[in-house]
Amino acid sequence: MNRIAVMGAGSWGTTFAKVLGDAARASGVERDIVLWARRAEAAQEITREHRNSRYLQDTPLPDSVRATDSAVEALAEAGVVVLAVPAQSLREQLRDWKDAVSPDALVVSLMKGLERGTDDRMSQVIAQEWGIPAQRILVLSGPNLALEIAREEPTASVVACEDETVAQQVAELCTAPYFRPYTSSDVVGVEIGGIVKNVIALAVGICEGRDMGDNTKASVITRGLAETTRLALALGGEAHTMAGLAGLGDLVATCASPLSRNHTAGKLLGQGLTMPQVVERMTQTAEGVKSADAVHELAARHGVEMPITAAVVAVLAGRLAVEDLGPLLLNRSLKSEDGY
Numbered sequence: 266m267n268r269i270a271v272m273g274a275g276s277w278g279t280t281f282a283k284v285l286g287d288a289a290r291a292s293g294v295e296r297d298i299v300l301w302a303r304r305a306e307a308a309q310e311i312t313r314e315h316r317n318s319r320y321l322q323d324t325p326l327p328d329s330v331r332a333t334d335s336a337v338e339a340l341a342e343a344g345v346v347v348l349a350v351p352a353q354s355l356r357e358q359l360r361d362w363k364d365a366v367s368p369d370a371l372v373v374s375l376m377k378g379l380e381r382g383t384d385d386r387m388s389q390v391i392a393q394e395w396g397i398p399a400q401r402i403l404v405l406s407g408p409n410l411a412l413e414i415a416r417e418e419p420t421a422s423v424v425a426c427e428d429e430t431v432a433q434q435v436a437e438l439c440t441a442p443y444f445r446p447y448t449s450s451d452v453v454g455v456e457i458g459g460i461v462k463n464v465i466a467l468a469v470g471i472c473e474g475r476d477m478g479d480n481t482k483a484s485v486i487t488r489g490l491a492e493t494t495r496l497a498l499a500l501g502g503e504a505h506t507m508a509g510l511a512g513l514g515d516l517v518a519t520c521a522s523p524l525s526r527n528h529t530a531g532k533l534l535g536q537g538l539t540m541p542q543v544v545e546r547m548t549q550t551a552e553g554v555k556s557a558d559a560v561h562e563l564a565a566r567h568g569v570e571m572p573i574t575a576a577v578v579a580v581l582a583g584r585l586a587v588e589d590l591g592p593l594l595l596n597r598s599l600k601s602e603d604g605y
C-alpha cells in the first residue's frame with residue numbers, strides 16, 4: 266500500500282490526496298501519492314509547485330503528493346486506487362484504465378452520483394467494469410466540503426466496505442490531524458446518502474433563491490432525509506447510517522453551505538436562471554443535476570415515494586416553475602410522521 270493513485274485532480278481528488286499525504290506524515294510513514302490530472306499543466310503545477318491553483322488556490326500540497334497526466338503511470342503498482350471523477354464519466358474511464366490496474370488493488374470511490382441510464386451506484390459500476398469483488402471496493406462519504414478540508418478544518422467521514430476490516434485499513438491511510446474517518450459495512454446506505462443529499466440540496470437552494478426562510482429549509486431537509494431513508498432501506502441499506510455522517514451529516518452540510526455546488530446550482534435556479542445558464546455558471550461538478558432523474562427512476566422501480574426528488578426532477582426538466590416548487594412540496598395527503 267505504499268503507492269496510492271488518486272484518479273481525478275479536481276476539487277475533491279486534490280484535497281483527498283492532501284489528506285492522504287498529511288495522514289502519512291502524521292503517522293511517520295513514507296508514502297507515494299500520485300494524482301492523475303487530465304491536463305498536463307495541472308499535473309506539472311502539482312508536482313513542481315505543490316499546489317493546484319485552479320481548484321485550491323494557494324493551498325500547499327504535501328511533498329509526498331505528485332501528479333501525472335498519464336493514467337497508466339498513476340496506476341502502476343498502486344495498492345490503493347481512489348476514484349474522484351464526475352460520476353457520469355466513470356464507466357468510460359474505468360474501461361480505458363482497466364489494463365493498468367494492479368490485480369489486488371483496493372478501489373475507493375469518493376463520488377456521489379448515480380449513473381444515468383442504468384441507475385447504478387459507483388461501487389456497482391466499479392464491480393461491473395473491473396470485475397473486483399465487493400471486499401475490495403470501498404466508498405468514502407460524509408459532510409466533506411473539499412475547501413473546508415483543504416483549510417484543515419476538523420471533519421469526520423465514513424469509509425464503507427462489506428469487509429469492515431478492509432474499511433479499517435483504508436481509514437488508517439486517511440486519518441489526518443484534521444480528518445477523522447469512521448468505518449461502516451453499509452456500502453449501500455453510505456452511497457445513497459451521498460447521492461440523494463445532492464438532490465435535496467438543489468431543492469433547498471431553490472427555496473433559498475426564492476427567499477424562503479429557515480422553516481422551509483428545515484422542513485425540506487427533514488423530509489428529504491425521510492425519503493432518502495426510504496430509498497436506502499428499499500435497497501438494503503440501514504436506517505442508522507441515515508442518522509449518521511453519511512446521511513444526516515452530509516445532508517445538513519450540503520444544504521447549509523454556500524460552498525456546495527448543488528446548493529449553489531439550486532439557488533441560481535430559484536433566482537430565475539434557466540438550466541443552461543446555471544450549467545454555464547458552474548465550473549465544477551454538481552452531481553445532483555444529472556443524478557436526480559436516475560434517483561427518481563430507481564425509486565420508482567422499487568416502489569419508493571420521493572416527492573422532493575420528483576419535484577426537483579420536474580424543475581430540472583422544465584416541467585415545473587421554481588415558484589411552484591415550494592407549495593408542491595407540502596401539497597400531499599396528510600399522514601403520520603412516524604416511520605419513514
Ligand SMILES: NC(=O)c1ccc[n+]([C@@H]2O[C@H](COP(=O)([O-])OP(=O)(O)OC[C@H]3O[C@@H](n4cnc5c(N)ncnc54)[C@H](O)[C@@H]3O)[C@@H](O)[C@H]2O)c1
Nearest residue numbers: 273274275276277278303349350354376377410411549550
Ligand atoms: N468537491 C467536494 O467538496 C466533494 C466532496 C465529496 C465528494 N465529492 C464528489 O467527488 C466527485 C468529484 O468531484 P470534484 O468536486 O472533485 O469535481 P470537480 O469538478 O472539482 O473535478 C472533477 C475532476 O475530474 C476530471 N475529469 C475526468 N474526466 C472527466 C470528464 N469526462 N468530464 C469532466 N471532468 C472529468 C476533471 O478534469 C476534474 O479534475 C463528485 O462525484 C463529487 O460529488 C466532491
Ligand SMILES: O=P(O)(O)OC[C@H](O)CO
Nearest residue numbers: 407408409410525526527
Ligand atoms: O459541492 P457539493 O454540492 O458537490 O457537495 C460537496 C460534498 O459532497 C459535501 O459533502
